[in-house]
Amino acid sequence: MVSVHLVNDPRQAAMLAAPLRQQILEALSEPGSASTMARTLGLPRQKVAYHVRQLEEHGFVELVREEKRRGCTERIVRRKAEYLVASPRVLAPGMDPKKLKDKFSSSYLIALASRMAQEVGEAQTIAEKAGKPLPTLSTDVEIRLRSAQEREAFGAELLEAITRLAAKYHDETHPDGRTYRLVVAAHPIRASRRKA
Secondary structure (H helix, E strand, C coil): CCEEEECCCCCHHHHHCCHHHHHHHHHHCCCEEEEHHHHHHHCHHHHHHHHHHHHHHCCCEEEEEEEEEEEEEEEEECCCCCEECHHHCCCCCCCCHHHHCCCHHHHHHHHHHHHHHHHHHCCCCCCHCCCCCCCCCCCCCCCCCCCHHHHHHHHHHHHHHHHHHHHHHCCCCCEEEECCCCCCCCCCCCHHHHCC
């Protein structure tokens, strides 16, 4: 099972939005059949089997094995990805950070996050098909700043440190080099979201 599947097709996203299909995918974190899921969900087997077939045809569920039971062949399936992430392209053309002038706006930050989800999802799909890990670097830190002046000072110092590090390690011409996109973002959070 791969970890993340990026859903790029709006039709597939619409198909996945059905609550029953979401319940089936949730149940299929462990292999199961339409019969076992129907019992778990309290629904007719035929109804569950139809949705399982739809999920399998669209590549969200895969066959694990077939078992002979009472003269029938029962198909044991599981979901193909641990997590499904909707691409920003699903709802409309993705937000392009280059088209936004205010680099300090929440819209610009959302555009960066959307582009990052798209690029990392695509890169992970390629890496998983090649059977290789995707090297990334990320961190998540909360910082409580006393004032707007400290926020500005912190931002200036952080940007200075990043500029210095980028200049030290960047090599435009090395034949074995690989380009990474570095995104640094900070946004206020509600008290209820802290340490979530």
